[in-house]
Amino acid sequence: MTIIELKGVTKTFNAAAVPINAVQGVDLTVDEGEFAAIVGPSGSGKTTLLNLIGGLDEPTSGSIVIGGTDITRLRPGERTRFRLRNIGFVFQSYNLIPVLTAYENTGFIMELQGTLPAERDRRVRQLLDEVGLADRMNSRPSRLSGGQQQRVAVARALAPRPRFILADEPTANLDSHSTETLLDIMARLNKEENTTFLFATHDQRVVKKARRVITVEDGRIASDQRMREEQAAHG
Amino acid sequence: MKLIFRMAWRNIWRNRRRTIITMLSIVLAIVLSIIMRSMQLGSYGKMINDVVGTYTGHIQVHQKGYWNDKTINSTFAASDSLIGMIESVAGVAFVVPRLESFALAAGAERSRGSFVVGIAPEKEHALSGLRKRVIKGDYLTTGDSGALVAGGLARFLKLGVGDTIVLLGQGYHGVSAAGAFRIKGIVHFASPELDRSFVYLDLATAQALFSAEQRLTSAVVEPRGRAATETIARMLRSLLDGRTFEVLTWREMLPELVQQIQGDNVGGIIMLAILYLVVAFGIFGTILMMTNERIREFGIVNAVGFSCGRLAVMAAVETAMLSLLSALAGSALALPVVLYFNLHPIRLTGEAAKAMINFGVEPVLPFLLDWRLFLVQILIVIAVTAVTMLYPFSLLGTLKPVSAMRR
Numbered sequence A: 001m002t003i004i005e006l007k008g009v010t011k012t013f014n015a016a017a018v019p020i021n022a023v024q025g026v027d028l029t030v031d032e033g034e035f036a037a038i039v040g041p042s043g044s045g046k047t048t049l050l051n052l053i054g055g056l057d058e059p060t061s062g063s064i065v066i067g068g069t070d071i072t073r074l075r076p077g078e079r080t081r082f083r084l085r086n087i088g089f090v091f092q093s094y095n096l097i098p099v100l101t102a103y104e105n106t107g108f109i110m111e112l113q114g115t116l117p118a119e120r121d122r123r124v125r126q127l128l129d130e131v132g133l134a135d136r137m138n139s140r141p142s143r144l145s146g147g148q149q150q151r152v153a154v155a156r157a158l159a160p161r162p163r164f165i166l167a168d169e170p171t172a173n174l175d176s177h178s179t180e181t182l183l184d185i186m187a188r189l190n191k192e193e194n195t196t197f198l199f200a201t202h203d204q205r206v207v208k209k210a211r212r213v214i215t216v217e218d219g220r221i222a223s224d225q226r227m228r229e230e231q232a233a234h235g
Numbered sequence B: 001m002k003l004i005f006r007m008a009w010r011n012i013w014r015n016r017r018r019t020i021i022t023m024l025s026i027v028l029a030i031v032l033s034i035i036m037r038s039m040q041l042g043s044y045g046k047m048i049n050d051v052v053g054t055y056t057g058h059i060q061v062h063q064k065g066y067w068n069d070k071t072i073n074s075t076f077a078a079s080d081s082l083i084g085m086i087e088s089v090a091g092v093a094f095v096v097p098r099l100e101s102f103a104l105a106a107g108a109e110r111s112r113g114s115f116v117v118g119i120a121p122e123k124e125h126a127l128s129g130l131r132k133r134v135i136k137g138d139y140l141t142t143g144d145s146g147a148l149v150a151g152g153l154a155r156f157l158k159l160g161v162g163d164t165i166v167l168l169g170q171g172y173h174g175v176s177a178a179g180a181f182r183i184k185g186i187v188h189f190a191s192p193e194l195d196r197s198f199v200y201l202d203l204a205t206a207q208a209l210f211s212a213e214q215r216l217t218s219a220v221v222e223p224r225g226r227a228a229t230e231t232i233a234r235m236l237r238s239l240l241d242g243r244t245f246e247v248l249t250w251r252e253m254l255p256e257l258v259q260q261i262q263g264d265n266v267g268g269i270i271m272l273a274i275l276y277l278v279v280a281f282g283i284f285g286t287i288l289m290m291t292n293e294r295i296r297e298f299g300i301v302n303a304v305g306f307s308c309g310r311l312a313v314m315a316a317v318e319t320a321m322l323s324l325l326s327a328l329a330g331s332a333l334a335l336p337v338v339l340y341f342n343l344h345p346i347r348l349t350g351e352a353a354k355a356m357i358n359f360g361v362e363p364v365l366p367f368l369l370d371w372r373l374f375l376v377q378i379l380i381v382i383a384v385t386a387v388t389m390l391y392p393f394s395l396l397g398t399l400k401p402v403s404a405m406r407r
């Protein structure tokens, strides 16, 4: 089942003297359960593309349909609510709210959604256990390592069971061991909960784990390859 | 909402030192201004009560023009119906009749100008507590033929209780007024001016002396509560013929006092305005920093679904906690001080004391204890913070998660 559908999406930034075409005529479809990487050199438009899909930014032209809703037609307030209900986000760094503990950060979105406390508590404990941070539940982000923080961010994004998770270079600031751990967790949760992951990266270790690799160059999709199961698993 | 409060509370303690300094500045401003206002307003109240309560009263009715010329010729006939009408005005507690004039007072050796007041002894006491001012001898009774003489005047004339004081002056329509009165009592006034000039007679005795039978120079109208003064005055002005009578409130009779209070009050308000301006900049600086250093964070929480409206509420709650807590703490600190000086007024000495005595005011500074005093300061702090909140509000109103996160 298709959950993300982009048609002729273009994003032009007019801030500089010369307009920058960060995304140019992108057509893209993502199905439920995918574990897909958007790769490309720095400045190729990965972040801009993810921001458009996530409803954080508006395209200059084209349509973006998420689970049947054309999000380009939503007003800013509606878009915030749409993000809250449908999309999980993991950013490059500083994802977490500094004044909340790992436990509270993980339950943050569910709390905003109004999930009952008992259900939320169960889910938060389950996910913190999954990401291996059950014993750091009451630590604030400043007491966690970068890798641990990103794991909490993944748990937070996943907690309310969103339609899909967008992760923009989630491992950019992590050492290889932490990168490995985070990737394994993401891949496992993708399988176990059938959550769709779409992440941007230029890290080869991350690319190897993906089951679909979408390469962007100068704001265009240069190639779109699906790996076979074994290929992805063995790297 | 619980989440917002939890986050707001923890957010204000993220930079503990900055928050404490900001809060202390608000606390200090609140304490200073409450104490200062309490002292100022307390002393105004005291001044008004002393001056108004010693003699003037809150409202006086005269023959038109009397307050300016103060002559015995500007008297009016005090019919029972006139007094009854004044007494029947809503809010009037009682009416005190007086016949006042100047006369030369003489003892055996010396003489001096004096201010002679014919009074209804019981009513006069009800108004100003005159009986309590008697330091020697007795108070007057209705129909009394004796006189009460102010202490300073008696000393000057070398007269005491039982001696005779001679009063010489001009009566109604130029008739000469002369009489000798046995001194029944000596009264004391704090104000030297009053103490060196007052002579009290019973009303009928004075009317006979000045050949002004049944006539009054003034009818003092006392309201039940001070607040009713202006209403009653307005009512009286509409009831009484404006061509014959004048109705004056203490504000009109004592313009110097009113001016002095207003001048002092304005000075105080300007000082407070400056104080609050400084505090406002302090609060604004903190809010500015608290906002600017978190723009990226705002972008991220908004990206994951925390609406700008919620962020604005959170920012408002943070600021409100910061200022309200400080305002309450400041009020709590100021309260015992105000309470103490309300019960134990500061006694002034030196020049300030002399100036006050000359005004007929006891030289003490009682602090005003009034919950409104605290409320006003708390409201000012709330208003100041409300204005500083415009900054985060305007920023959050146009927050774009993408550009916020690019910082």
Ligand SMILES: Nc1ncnc2c1ncn2[C@@H]1O[C@H](COP(=O)(O)OP(=O)(O)O)[C@@H](O)[C@H]1O
Residues within 6 Å of the ligand: A013, A014, A015, A016, A020, A021, A022, A040, A041, A042, A043, A044, A045, A046, A047, A048, A049, B403
């Ligand atoms: N808000 C913006 N204003 C102006 N230019 C931007 C903005 N965001 C991105 N760009 C430009 O768009 C291009 C693509 O950027 P980006 O999507 O961040 O690439 P990537 O994530 O692949 O590194 C870059 O040239 C970048 O400078």
Ligand SMILES: [Mg+2]
Residues within 6 Å of the ligand: A046, A047, A048, A169
């Ligand atoms: Mg990027």
